[in-house]
Amino acid sequence: MSAPLRVPAERLERFTRECLEAVGLQGDDAARVAALMADADVNGSDGHGIFRLPQYVERILNGGINVTPDIKLIRESPSACLVDGDNAMGHLVMSYAASVAVDKARTAGVAWVGARNSNHAGPAALYAKMPLAHDMIGLYIAVGNANHLPPWGGIDMLLSTNPIAVAVPAQEHPPIVLDMATTVAAYGKVKTAAQRGQTMPEGWMIDRQGQPLTDPTRADEGFLLPIGGAKGYGLALIFGLLAGTLNGAAFGKDVIDFNADSVTPTNTGQLIVAISIAAFADVATFKRGVDAAIDQMHGSERLPGFDSILVPGERSHAVRAEREALGVPVHAGLLSALQRLGSQLGVAPPG
Amino acid sequence: MSAPLRVPAERLERFTRECLEAVGLQGDDAARVAALMADADVNGSDGHGIFRLPQYVERILNGGINVTPDIKLIRESPSACLVDGDNAMGHLVMSYAASVAVDKARTAGVAWVGARNSNHAGPAALYAKMPLAHDMIGLYIAVGNANHLPPWGGIDMLLSTNPIAVAVPAQEHPPIVLDMATTVAAYGKVKTAAQRGQTMPEGWMIDRQGQPLTDPTRADEGFLLPIGGAKGYGLALIFGLLAGTLNGAAFGKDVIDFNADSVTPTNTGQLIVAISIAAFADVATFKRGVDAAIDQMHGSERLPGFDSILVPGERSHAVRAEREALGVPVHAGLLSALQRLGSQLGVAPPG
Numbered sequence: 001m002s003a004p005l006r007v008p009a010e011r012l013e014r015f016t017r018e019c020l021e022a023v024g025l026q027g028d029d030a031a032r033v034a035a036l037m038a039d040a041d042v043n044g045s046d047g048h049g050i051f052r053l054p055q056y057v058e059r060i061l062n063g064g065i066n067v068t069p070d071i072k073l074i075r076e077s078p079s080a081c082l083v084d085g086d087n088a089m090g091h092l093v094m095s096y097a098a099s100v101a102v103d104k105a106r107t108a109g110v111a112w113v114g115a116r117n118s119n120h121a122g123p124a125a126l127y128a129k130m131p132l133a134h135d136m137i138g139l140y141i142a143v144g145n146a147n148h149l150p151p152w153g154g155i156d157m158l159l160s161t162n163p164i165a166v167a168v169p170a171q172e173h174p175p176i177v178l179d180m181a182t183t184v185a186a187y188g189k190v191k192t193a194a195q196r197g198q199t200m201p202e203g204w205m206i207d208r209q210g211q212p213l214t215d216p217t218r219a220d221e222g223f224l225l226p227i228g229g230a231k232g233y234g235l236a237l238i239f240g241l242l243a244g245t246l247n248g249a250a251f252g253k254d255v256i257d258f259n260a261d262s263v264t265p266t267n268t269g270q271l272i273v274a275i276s277i278a279a280f281a282d283v284a285t286f287k288r289g290v291d292a293a294i295d296q297m298h299g300s301e302r303l304p305g306f307d308s309i310l311v312p313g314e315r316s317h318a319v320r321a322e323r324e325a326l327g328v329p330v331h332a333g334l335l336s337a338l339q340r341l342g343s344q345l346g347v348a349p350p351g
Numbered sequence: 352m353s354a355p356l357r358v359p360a361e362r363l364e365r366f367t368r369e370c371l372e373a374v375g376l377q378g379d380d381a382a383r384v385a386a387l388m389a390d391a392d393v394n395g396s397d398g399h400g401i402f403r404l405p406q407y408v409e410r411i412l413n414g415g416i417n418v419t420p421d422i423k424l425i426r427e428s429p430s431a432c433l434v435d436g437d438n439a440m441g442h443l444v445m446s447y448a449a450s451v452a453v454d455k456a457r458t459a460g461v462a463w464v465g466a467r468n469s470n471h472a473g474p475a476a477l478y479a480k481m482p483l484a485h486d487m488i489g490l491y492i493a494v495g496n497a498n499h500l501p502p503w504g505g506i507d508m509l510l511s512t513n514p515i516a517v518a519v520p521a522q523e524h525p526p527i528v529l530d531m532a533t534t535v536a537a538y539g540k541v542k543t544a545a546q547r548g549q550t551m552p553e554g555w556m557i558d559r560q561g562q563p564l565t566d567p568t569r570a571d572e573g574f575l576l577p578i579g580g581a582k583g584y585g586l587a588l589i590f591g592l593l594a595g596t597l598n599g600a601a602f603g604k605d606v607i608d609f610n611a612d613s614v615t616p617t618n619t620g621q622l623i624v625a626i627s628i629a630a631f632a633d634v635a636t637f638k639r640g641v642d643a644a645i646d647q648m649h650g651s652e653r654l655p656g657f658d659s660i661l662v663p664g665e666r667s668h669a670v671r672a673e674r675e676a677l678g679v680p681v682h683a684g685l686l687s688a689l690q691r692l693g694s695q696l697g698v699a700p701p702g
Binding site: 276 | 426428429430431432433458459460461462463465488501502503504505506507509517519527529531535557559560561578579581582583585586588589591592593596597598599602603604624626627628630631632636637640641643644647648650651652653654655656657659660661662663
């Protein structure tokens with residue numbers, strides 16, 4: 001495989017914006033989605049950035065996403081709100097939800113904003129990080145957009161990899177940003193392994209007999225394994241109830257597989273919590289405490305075979321620095337898909 | 352090993368209350384702690400009920416717990432509060448925190464109450480369940496009281512098994528109650544395996560070379576493994592920052608091993624979140640949605656070797672029914688410890 005082309009994030013962002021405008025998104029909305037998708041790429045979330053653009057465009061052209069949405073609050077308490085996303089791009093729904101959460105948390109202390117009628121919004125970390133600039137901790141949970149996980153002991157795929165992200169600011173160090181699926185491997189990693197002709201390690205998937213499944217081209221004969229067995233199943237279930245059922249959004253059998261169906265509205269559910277540090281602590285004292293925790297983790301004696309100890313988000317910070325300097329790697333397959341998309345929509349290709 | 356004696360929960364509760372009064376707790380406080388500890392036993396949390404009484408009494412007699420505490424709010428916003436536990440029994444601190452969270456959530460929608468200067472409070476589920484009676488979802492996170500987990504790739508035990516519990520009410524079914532450590536096995540399970548002369552499965556612990564450790568009598572030569580590898584480490588770290596650092600409570604190197612040290616105040620940190628369902632949804636509609644989710648999980652086709660599919664908390668509900676009918680099993684070793692404690696304090700033994 002030849003080395004991927006490096007494309008500056010700004011060019012990916014401009015291409016994304018122009019494509020989204022070409023299929024009907026308003027200028028501001030297209031710009032906001034494009035900026036978040038480029039941010040996902042710069043942070044190393046390769047399965048959640050421009051990689052998704054052809055799929056988003058297809059869904060928009062099929063009428064599966066509303067390009068002129070009326071995103072609004074339909075329930076509002078001092079610290080709890082429910083957003084109806086009106087089937088908009090998820091990036092728009094959850095940017096709005098995050099801004100409401102931050103506003104509410106400024107006076108209430110903590111605010112929890114759920115969303116229904118949303119859509120895939122890219123990596124969870126994008127939204128968990130939004131409160132950071134306001135000296136707040138951010139927490140985001142989503143119902144994933146395709147079910148790849150059965151209940152523990154079962155084989156019916158009733159659950160998604162329902163992810164959680166939490167972002168916690170530090171003083172000297174970059175923020176800690178945890179962004180994780182409740183399965184051992186996200187489904188995107190299975191797809192990547194298949195593309196690259198790699199074998200999966202045992203523990204990622206099992207087949208319908210409960211045997212390890214390590215050939216990623218046979219992925220549809222099995223399912224993902226949750227972290228910690230029944231515990232990860234429990235987390236995926238609870239996250240689905242909180243981000244889906246509580247918000248009147250899809251969960252369980254009602255989840256639309258957005259990879260297989262690009263028409264039916266997904267009624268995706270997500271939630272974000274903003275936690276104002278000042279409601280609990282002196283902000284600088286807290287951030288220094290986070291620095292101290294990071295230093296303690298870094299300073300731990302190591303197991304054989306480990307060169308360093310990281311905190312969540314640290315790898316992503318390093319990727320970000322590298323990609324801001326050198327550009328985002330775009331593999332040949334993705335590049336041709338983007339070129340085809342550009343010529344279909346009359347938009348100049350990104351590279 | 353002979354079959355354990357069955358003791359009615361009421362007798363365990365009375366014994367606990369009388370012992371706690373004998374070492375100086377006020378009547379109401381002793382009654383509240385005893386009721387919660389008995390509830391832990393009835394629910395099957397064998398490592399968190401009366402099993403802990405001798406240790407609690409020892410700590411109280413050593414001055415390590417304040418028996419005449421002034422538990423109070425030291426920060427208060429519409430949806431965020433910080434409780435100073437004044438080094439009280441953790442059960443008292445977190446019962447109070449839960450009642451504040453429920454009160455606040457009634458008007459605010461969601462309320463988050465953190466605690467510092469608390470102590471071990473028994474099983475996380477006890478507190479997560481408190482909001483249920485008010486048609487609220489409860490979420491509880493704690494910094495554990497002994498560090499058995501290193502950062503991922505490290506060998507310094509800087510983290511505890513920092514647990515999370517979430518309780519979600521249903522209509523026809525009992526509530527879903529997830530209560531889990533962020534490690535594959537809780538440390539109590541290791542101790543139980545050692546007591547019973549059993550071998551641990553691979554995956555619970557590794558030694559300082561990174562090799563599987565399966566002999567529980569060698570537990571102090573190794574450490575617990577987090578669920579999902581780096582993911583469980585990330586959760587334990589984040590939970591510690593939220594329940595510990597944010598509240599001005601101990602975290603990382605500052606955590607006191609309360610098994611080894613029964614004198615030094617632990618400054619334990621915990622948090623509880625109460626989420627009013629009515630702030631997001633029609634309560635009955637939501638509960639029926641939870642029922643539907645439970646029915647979907649139960650109805651899944653099963654893997655070979657599984658007789659049934661459970662939702663979190665279901666095993667505990669079954670244990671509860673059995674123990675309410677037949678009494679709580681008290682093994683011979685624990686029974687003699689309780690008898691010694693009773694004669695030390697002048698309290699009639701429970702069995």
